[in-house]
Amino acid sequence: MQIDQLFEFVYILIDKKRVTARDMSKHFGVSVRTIYRWMEALSLSGVPIYSLKGRGGGIAISEQYALDKRILSEEERLAIVSSVKAFNSLAGNPVSAVNANIKAAEKISGLVSSNTDWLEVDFAPWSPEGSEVRNLFGTLRDSILKKRQISFDYFTGDGRSEKRLVHPWKLIFRGQSWYLYGWCTSRNAERFFKLTRMRNLVMTSKNANIVRNITATGPANTPEYSAPLIQIKAKITQEKVSYLMDSFICSEIKPQKNGWVNVTFTAPDTPWLCEILLSFGAQIKIQSPARLKNKIAEMAAKISELYK
16 A cells, blocks of 8 residues: 555545545556555544445545645646646656656646646756756755755856855746855855856755845846846847847847848846857847947957957
């Protein structure tokens, strides 16, 4: 007898009100006699379960006990199933964690009449090395839940690699990146760390005993989120518009007869902005602000000098 099977048995009764022993035996793949043994075990443990004889009879549970079901509505149960399935894509390496998520989704799915197969999430890159993201995520998740400090090598914005010891608090997905939020002992302050810049991650045996006292809303202390936003007007070739939309929110897109498209978009005023815009090569022309336009022209001239 498995506890999770009894748990599912009770919830099926709560949901369906009444079932037959034969239907339950088919559902669980056990004999009818086993189903009656489960009924007896549940009854002895205090669950108000009983059988009804005659036409329309079967196994039922007390209506008062069924009140527990009302804690979760259909929409709430559907949200739980979707969340479990999404989280399963980043469960990490341990097979037990993946199996636990799958079982949880299957159990709750039986209580939802709506379609539960509408969502699939995979944050790993398209490259073959993408599986490493899941392994990293799994280690960070375990360190947060077990309250263990972690150590890793971190590449800063200027390209230097530094050893960090961190009390992990929270994993955050913002924009197009995953971040770890925690207390950095090297800086003696709370910090956000981009997962793509972390290497040699290890969960230590040291307890993570520094507790966060604020609610994180995003990686506010990273340059891309603390920098002011600027409005940019540009002309871009039609075939590159979709690529620009992958990186920035365009408030205006106006196709022109000559094959170019006038666009207006906002972006954080950081050094990497010019680098991203330069990746479009000669298929984009910045019109304003003038400062950004001149900076890109200056960088393009330096690139040209390298190849002369």
